[in-house]
Amino acid sequence: MDKRGDCIVILVDSHCHLNLLDLTEYNGDLDKVLAHADSCDVKKLLCVNTDFSQLPQLIAYTERYPNIVLSAGMHPNEQPGVIPSVEEIVEYASHPKIVAIGETGLDYFRSEGDLSWQWQRFKNHIEAAKQLNKALIVHTRNAKEDTLRILQECNAQEVGGVLHCFTEDWAFAQGVLALNFYISFSGIVTFKSAPAIQEVARLAPLDKILVETDSPYLAPIPYRGKQNLPGYVRNVAQFVADLRQISLEEIAKVTTENFERMFMRY
Secondary structure, eight states, X not given: OOEETTXXXXXXXXXXXXXXXXXXXXXXXXXXXXXXXXXXXXXXXXXXOSOGGGHHHHHHHHTTOTTEEEEEOOOTTSSTTOOOOHHXXXXXXXXXTXXXXXXXXXXXXXXXXXXXXXXXXXXXXXXXXXXXXXXXXXXXXXOHXXXXXXXXXXXXXXXXXXXXXXXXXXXXXXXXXTTTEEEEEOGGGGSTTOHHHHHHHHHSXXXXXXXXXOBTSOOOTTXXXXXXXXXXXXXXXXXXXXXXXXXXXXXXXXXXXXXXXXXXXX
């Protein structure tokens, strides 16, 4: 651990996809990736499911790691038109390793045409989360108005959750914060092209923010363009700390506490 005076840095990668990493340079050994994360003071990881068909393999893949927890959900771009029932989602999400529902939500960037199936899929995930009292992990892209509308209509504030890999503006952030949702910053916040996201990172209440990698995607500066690793969440945390003119230790402390409060509550 990184000790500075009496401070200890403990970070959580609140959103990664370990099963999608290219482990070629690690000889197929996930332990080496996790050792790198540990060396960066990343002590817990939430590995996010994007397709229920992959969930049994994901559970088996991570079962021997007590510091890795999982989510259960279907990404809005996976299996277009398929709408798992609330009952199916509840059944998938009942494994003890699973602490959250998602990622779910809306994506109008990759999907076209009549997207009412995305709306119903999203609503079913929200209802399953409410039944299980497990937090939601929400993905939104080019769909912020409908995302906020559905969260409001379905009373998603009863269970709360996180808008992961936040890429919207402060007005949208205020809407989701009012619904008991957290905002999670990925490597995108470090990009020069992201002033609106950086504004949100400065203004959002400390007790409502998380950090993530979305590994293996969206590596932060100075690793942009390379495979993203869970250990790089430290770079995201440091960047947010610098934006807010506070210490890395404080960002680590509050984001870890926020993660525990939202995802480890049941």
